[in-house]
Structures are given as C-alpha cells and as structure tokens.
Amino acid sequence: MIINNVKLVLENEVVEGAIETEDGIIRRIGESPSRLPQALDGEGGWLLPGLIELHTDNLDKYFNPRPKVDWPSHSAMSSHDALMIANGITTVLDAVAVGDVREGGHRLGNLQKMIDAVINSQQAGRNRAEHRLHLRCELPHHSTLPLFEQLVDKPGVSMVSLMDHSPGQRQFASLEKYREYYQGKYHFTPGQMAAFEEEQTGLAQRWSAPNRTAIAAHCRRRDIALASHDDATEEHVAESAVLGAAIAEFPTTEAAAAASRRHGLQVLMGAPNIVRGGSHSGNVAAQHLATLGMLDILSSDYYPASLMDAVFRIAHDGSNAYTLPQAAKMVTLNPARALGLSDRGLIAEGKRGDLVLVNRHDGHIYVKNVWRQGRQVY
Structure with missing residues (x-):
C-alpha cells in the first residue's frame, strides 16, 4: 500500500x-x-x-439506544466499531462499568453482553479497529471487587480505572452539580435525590478505600495500566501514585494536574472538553491545562469525533505552545506508551x-x- x-x-x-x-x-x-x-x-x-482511544463509553449507547430498549449484541458492536474507524480510531479501549452508581442500573445488566461482544468480535476478526477492554471500577459497592476479580483475566483487558462518583468529592465536589446531574439522569424527586445521596455517601465510606487498594494490587501483579479518576487534590494524587497509577484521568483541578505531573502520571483529559471550551461538570478546562503545558493524553469519552477535532484545535490555538506533532502524540504515541504498546x-x-x-x-x-x-x- x-x-x-x-x-x-x-x-x-x-x-x-x-x-x-x-x-x-x-x-x-x-x-x-x-x-x-x-x-x-x-x-x-x-x-x-491511527488514533488510540483509552476511555470511550460509546459502546454503551448502542446496547441501550433508548430507555428500556436492548439492542442485539452483534449489531451494537458493529455499529460502534464503524463509528470508531470513521473517526480515525484504530485502537480502542472500550470502557465497561464494573459496579454502578445505581443498584439495578442498565450498565450492570449489559456488562457481560458488552464484554462478550468485544472479545468475540475481536477474536473472530470482524472488527475494523482493534478493540480491547478498559474496566471502569466504581469503588463504593460491595460487589465491585468480586466482579472485578471475575473479569480481570479476560482477553484484552488493558487498563483499569479507579472511580468514585459519590457526592461531595472529586468530580462532584460541588453538591449542586451532583444533584443537578443525577436528578437530570434519573428524574429523581427531591426526596428521592436526598435518599440517593445519603445512600451513596454511606457506600463510599464503607467500600471505596478497601476496593481501591485491592484492585490496584491486582493490576500491579498483572502489569495492567492503572488510572486514577477525577483526582481533585494533591492528597488524591499522592495516593494514586503510591498505588501504582500511570495515568491521571480527568483531574478536576489545576493543582491535581500539576501534582500528577510531579508524580510521573500522564494527564488525560476529555477531547469534548476542548471542543466545547470547558467541563460540563464545572471542573478545570482541558484547554487551560494545555496553555500550561500539562496535557498528555486526550480521550473522546462520550463523543468519538471530538478526538481528531481536538488535536487540530490545540495545534492551531495560539494560547499554547503545542505543535501539530505534539498535539497528535496525545492521541497516538502517548497512549501507546501508557499501555506499553511499542508497535504503534x-x-x-x-x-x-x-x-x-x-x-x-x-x-x-x-x-x-x-x-x-x-x-x-x-
């Protein structure tokens, strides 16, 4: 060719x-x-x-295109794969949620179906992109660690992230933003929202710390790339570094991003954050970190087309010093190195x-x- x-x-x-x-x-x-x-x-x-995507939730929307609609696995996987390739993404880590912030949420119901779809289609050679798995571990749940232990040795598991979306911390340090997001997502009444918030706080206090320690230990033993998620403080980052994290996914503050760099973690931010001009959760903007030279990896997160768009926006933005080759590394060489993939x-x-x-x-x-x-x- x-x-x-x-x-x-x-x-x-x-x-x-x-x-x-x-x-x-x-x-x-x-x-x-x-x-x-x-x-x-x-x-x-x-x-x-070819672009390398470390964290995309795109597959999920094809399995549940509308509320209460379950779509056939082969069709969902094929449609997802086609969209990845159409946006220049040749290596994809499909993020699947291990644990969910809401008991009985559709993500847990679809978990095995999505994992089987990724593994089977990849082994059969049906995919145009190369698909791997990223286990997003929602820490504040009693079932998270046992479920993770069932999945961690599945073919293609290449990255694990440690997530805690409980109220009052990390991504949702602002309780107002927390309530706005989950009331909008689940259509809670004020009373239901208050009960949900109390429940999530209690679960986090009981399960987050032990699950974080145990899952990180599994990743170290298997040499699986580990990512922190939504670190907000220097203390969060120090803990992530001790646990062996190599990637800081979506740090929510400038201080956390700077601390991640000092501890040797690559800072990953969302490409939609670049395209939209800010965070939908009110946290630090990816563009602001770019102006400070503290941006290493981009992820399309929930919108695949944002990845290439963000590269050229960063490269042609006079407020930062990134050249096109430097911006392109955020979606190619840097994520490849984070995963230990030396061939691409x-x-x-x-x-x-x-x-x-x-x-x-x-x-x-x-x-x-x-x-x-x-x-x-x-």
Whole structure:
C-alpha cells in the first residue's frame, strides 16, 4: 500500500512526502513520490498514525439506544466499531462499568453482553479497529471487587480505572452539580435525590478505600495500566501514585494536574472538553491545562469525533505552545506508551501501518481514509 502527496505527521515534525506499507508494517517513508501505478494520491492531506482511544463509553449507547430498549449484541458492536474507524480510531479501549452508581442500573445488566461482544468480535476478526477492554471500577459497592476479580483475566483487558462518583468529592465536589446531574439522569424527586445521596455517601465510606487498594494490587501483579479518576487534590494524587497509577484521568483541578505531573502520571483529559471550551461538570478546562503545558493524553469519552477535532484545535490555538506533532502524540504515541504498546502510535519504519488521512474543508477537519495494519478499512 503506497500513499503519495501527503503531509506526514511524524514524531517531531511534519514533512511532505510518501509512505509505503507491506505486510501491515511501514516499510518506507520518503520525500519523493512513488511512480508505481497502485500509489494513492493523498491530495495534500495530513497523514497521522491511527488514533488510540483509552476511555470511550460509546459502546454503551448502542446496547441501550433508548430507555428500556436492548439492542442485539452483534449489531451494537458493529455499529460502534464503524463509528470508531470513521473517526480515525484504530485502537480502542472500550470502557465497561464494573459496579454502578445505581443498584439495578442498565450498565450492570449489559456488562457481560458488552464484554462478550468485544472479545468475540475481536477474536473472530470482524472488527475494523482493534478493540480491547478498559474496566471502569466504581469503588463504593460491595460487589465491585468480586466482579472485578471475575473479569480481570479476560482477553484484552488493558487498563483499569479507579472511580468514585459519590457526592461531595472529586468530580462532584460541588453538591449542586451532583444533584443537578443525577436528578437530570434519573428524574429523581427531591426526596428521592436526598435518599440517593445519603445512600451513596454511606457506600463510599464503607467500600471505596478497601476496593481501591485491592484492585490496584491486582493490576500491579498483572502489569495492567492503572488510572486514577477525577483526582481533585494533591492528597488524591499522592495516593494514586503510591498505588501504582500511570495515568491521571480527568483531574478536576489545576493543582491535581500539576501534582500528577510531579508524580510521573500522564494527564488525560476529555477531547469534548476542548471542543466545547470547558467541563460540563464545572471542573478545570482541558484547554487551560494545555496553555500550561500539562496535557498528555486526550480521550473522546462520550463523543468519538471530538478526538481528531481536538488535536487540530490545540495545534492551531495560539494560547499554547503545542505543535501539530505534539498535539497528535496525545492521541497516538502517548497512549501507546501508557499501555506499553511499542508497535504503534508513530509513523516510522518498522511500526504498524495504522494510518489516518485527514483533509480540511471550510475550516473543519474531516477523516478521509483509514488503514489498519496496511489494509484500508475506511
């Protein structure tokens, strides 16, 4: 597979040239175009490594497209995979919730179905992207640790995050924001909301600390990438570092992001936060961390198209010092390194031929073509 006339987004520079892959591997990068008749014309677009997504909840919405609607697994997985590839994402960690903030929530009901769909479709070779699993462990529940222990050795488990969405801390340090979010989500009356808040506070006091310690120990023994989630204080970050976390997912304050950097954790923020211009929970803005040079990884979270959009927004925003290669690393090389994947995340000879070609039209970035291991999948 040969592509001519592209702007190659390399590790530290952008160069105009051509690229050739063979047997799924990048074999040649050069400035002179190939004269072979099968060469494709990239029309001057940017060629980036395939994007690597560490935390997406997108699969969940296909299993439950509407309240009380359960969708067939094969169709849900196929639709999710198609959307990932259409947005240039060639390696996907599908985030599944282990434990739920509400007893009887649909996420727990769909958990095994989603895990089976990811594993079976990947093993059968039906997916266009490479799908792996990210276990999002909601800590304040008695069932979280036993369930995690059943799942941690499943094929493809590549990352675990430690989450605590109980009221008055981390993402929901503001009780007003907590009540606004969950009343809107579950349509609670004021009385139901008060009872729910009290219940969640009690569960967190009982289960969060022991579950956090035990799950982190499992990850260390298995060398699974561990992420903290919604750290808000320097104390939170220090605890995460001691437990062996390598990634700080969505720190909620500038102080927590700075502390994460000091402790050697890569700071991951949501690409929708960049596109929208701020956090929907009222926490620190990803763009603000970018202006301070404290942003390492981006995740599309709930909106896959945001990932590529955010890269170009950051690279062309004069308020920060990120070049396009530096911004691109947030969705390619940095997440690959966080997972210990040395075969991808970079356009270089000998690396996997995971590539995405993008063009700009009317000031907006569009994905034109995608290749995984040298085979065109979009």
